Amino acid sequence: MPKVKDIPKINPYKEKPFYNSDCVEETFQMELLDQFKTKKPDYKHKPNFTFIDLFAGIGGFHLAALNLGGQCVFASEFDDNARKTYEANFLKHNTELFHSGNFAGDITEVNEKNIPNFDFLFAGFPCQPFSQAGFKKGFSETRGTLFFNIVKIIQEKQPNVFFLENVRGLLRHDDDKTFATIKKVITKKLGYSFFYKIIKASDFGLPQHRPRLFMVGFKDKNIKFKFPEAQELKITMSDIWNGYCPKKIGYTLRVGGRGSKIDDRRNWDSYVVDGNIKKISSNEGKKMQGLPNHFIFPVSETQAMKQLGNSVAVPEIQAVIKQILKKLKTQ
Numbered sequence: 001m002p003k004v005k006d007i008p009k010i011n012p013y014k015e016k017p018f019y020n021s022d023c024v025e026e027t028f029q030m031e032l033l034d035q036f037k038t039k040k041p042d043y044k045h046k047p048n049f050t051f052i053d054l055f056a057g058i059g060g061f062h063l064a065a066l067n068l069g070g071q072c073v074f075a076s077e078f079d080d081n082a083r084k085t086y087e088a089n090f091l092k093h094n095t096e097l098f099h100s101g102n103f104a105g106d107i108t109e110v111n112e113k114n115i116p117n118f119d120f121l122f123a124g125f126p127c128q129p130f131s132q133a134g135f136k137k138g139f140s141e142t143r144g145t146l147f148f149n150i151v152k153i154i155q156e157k158q159p160n161v162f163f164l165e166n167v168r169g170l171l172r173h174d175d176d177k178t179f180a181t182i183k184k185v186i187t188k189k190l191g192y193s194f195f196y197k198i199i200k201a202s203d204f205g206l207p208q209h210r211p212r213l214f215m216v217g218f219k220d221k222n223i224k225f226k227f228p229e230a231q232e233l234k235i236t237m238s239d240i241w242n243g244y245c246p247k248k249i250g251y252t253l254r255v256g257g258r259g260s261k262i263d264d265r266r267n268w269d270s271y272v273v274d275g276n277i278k279k280i281s282s283n284e285g286k287k288m289q290g291l292p293n294h295f296i297f298p299v300s301e302t303q304a305m306k307q308l309g310n311s312v313a314v315p316e317i318q319a320v321i322k323q324i325l326k327k328l329k330t331q
């Protein structure tokens with residue numbers, strides 16, 4: 001069982017516990033987001049932790065973990081366009097992942113026994129209803145769902161920690177039954193602890209509310225975990241647009257559904273900037289999710305917007321992983 005060791009003591013962005021001194025430091029577009037710098041890790045030195053990235057999308061979890069010295073040993077994503085973006089951004093950091101065959105497609109076709117050992121499991125999984133008939137049975141009622149695939153991997157690989165992300169609605173989904181089943185399976189069937197909280201991207205510096213349900217569990221049930229405290233807003237939509245935007249915190253990025261008018265109740269993609277109406281593009285979307293300037297989308301603009309709408313906001317994910325690392329260090 002791999003152990004989490006050598007977790008950086010202070011701010012890992014300032015310290016250089018494992019990076020090469022000659023590595024090129026790439027910064028985010030906005031100086032205001034200076035604390036979310038990305039650096040090219042040098043894995044000749046031991047990573048701070050290893051992880052797997054399930055339902056990887058464009059790699060929001062991967063980027064946050066990479067910033068904290070983590071190394072991805074397995075990822076799974078079955079959408080061809082998302083895979084392209086993922087590979088274009090992470091290949092240079094981790095050629096082994098892509099050349100070893102450990103960047104898998106459909107997770108339902110992966111035998112969990114073939115996944116390499118790892119410390120942390122990350123997954124922003126699609127929410128699916130569980131079978132009503134089996135509600136009392138817990139584990140078996142999740143069979144055939146993507147959550148079941150996560151459970152099988154945790155059961156087989158016994159990671160130190162899992163960190164799952166989903167939409168806020170999962171809490172109340174199917175009259176609260178879905179969440180109750182998830183909690184029951186994790187605590188009773190897997191024997192892990194279970195902590196959860198709804199966190200907004202705006203709690204971690206970004207001008208977008210984007211409430212999401214975060215679920216964290218430790219194999220060591222003695223660990224008392226607390227989600228990180230909210231921080232102040234670091235940038236507003238004016239910083240995102242590089243022009244005056246009266247809306248301080250923007251609309252939550254969505255997947256598709258573009259084209260509504262600015263005064264439409266459901267509008268999420270039009271803004272008034274310097275007195276003109278502007279439609280959001282992947283350039284602004286990227287900043288709203290806390291992705292670095294050098295993050296590329298080798299796909300169509302429509303695909304890029306879809307991928308951004310599906311993705312996680314990196315700073316909040318990073319803050320939670322950092323808190324997990326702290327807890328494991330002090331245990």
Ligand SMILES: C[S@@+](CC[C@H](N)C(=O)[O-])C[C@H]1O[C@@H](n2cnc3c(N)ncnc32)[C@H](O)[C@@H]1O
Pocket residue numbers: 055056057058059060061076077078079082105106107108123124125126146307310311312
């Ligand atoms: C909500 S998104 C997660 C986005 C990701 N957290 C990110 O930062 O970009 C869910 C992802 O799961 C992928 N997915 C859904 N079913 C899958 C499966 N059976 N195997 C692998 N990937 C799957 C989708 O293509 C989608 O990209």
